Amino acid sequence: MLHADIPQAAAWQETIKPGDIVAFRMPHKDPSAEPLKARPTLVLDIEDIDGTSMATLAYGTTRPPRGKTGHLVPVTDPDEIVAASLDRPTRFDPHRTVLVTLSHNGFVCRRSDGSAIIGTLSGTSAQRLARARKTRRAARRRHRSHLRRQDKRREVVVERRRGARLVSKEVIHA
Numbered sequence: 001m002l003h004a005d006i007p008q009a010a011a012w013q014e015t016i017k018p019g020d021i022v023a024f025r026m027p028h029k030d031p032s033a034e035p036l037k038a039r040p041t042l043v044l045d046i047e048d049i050d051g052t053s054m055a056t057l058a059y060g061t062t063r064p065p066r067g068k069t070g071h072l073v074p075v076t077d078p079d080e081i082v083a084a085s086l087d088r089p090t091r092f093d094p095h096r097t098v099l100v101t102l103s104h105n106g107f108v109c110r111r112s113d114g115s116a117i118i119g120t121l122s123g124t125s126a127q128r129l130a131r132a133r134k135t136r137r138a139a140r141r142r143h144r145s146h147l148r149r150q151d152k153r154r155e156v157v158v159e160r161r162r163g164a165r166l167v168s169k170e171v172i173h174a
Contacts, residue, residue, distance in 0.1 A: 012115035013102040016055065018043050019129055021084045021119040023108040026059050027098065038108040040084070040118065042073060042092035044133060052101055059096040062088055071095060071132055075125045085119030094132040 016022070020043045025036035041057040048054070058073070074091040075084050084090070100106060107116040121129055160167045 012109070012113075012117050013053065016043060016046060016102065016117060018045055018133065019121040019126055020117050021060075021086070021121070022055075022057065022116045023110075023118055024057055024100075024104075024116070025106040025108065026057070036106070040086055040090060042094075042121070042129070044094055044097060044129075044136065046102075054099055054101055056097050056099050058092040058094045060090050060092045062090050071135060073121070073125055073128045073132055075121065077123055077125070080121070080123045080125050083119055083122040084125070092129075094136060 021040050022043060023038045024041040025038055026041055027036065028034075040060040042060060043055055044058050045056040046053065047056075071094055072091045073094060074089070075081055075086060076089040081087075081089060109116045110118075156172050157169065158172055159169050
């Protein structure tokens, strides 16, 4: 069901959105593992970073989950599996992600229309994605806030003097 390698058309890159399922060669945790294969991945976010469109993609697997599954986005309903163009129940892990440009060569496009988008989430799985995205945004805000507090604690004013006369003054982060 996944796609053969062909040049990518720009049309899908203009319509891609969170909740879409795309064919992508997701990197392995173990770099010495088998060659990368195209697999369904979930688009968590699309954002513009310094004028470049970037996608955050979540790893998809059909293996049963191990451990906690609270933040996973499972697609198990038969109608949702069809809408997502999946072969069988799949779960997406919003903690195992990559951030890539939309022109990344890891996207694998269909011969029929040149699109890497193979389906989209619906129903319960779309609701789980909305919760996972909200949780990710809150965690990112907390992290940025923590970094700002750390930076403020480490600000040091450096004054250079000649005798009693101030020559220069700057704030550095030490």
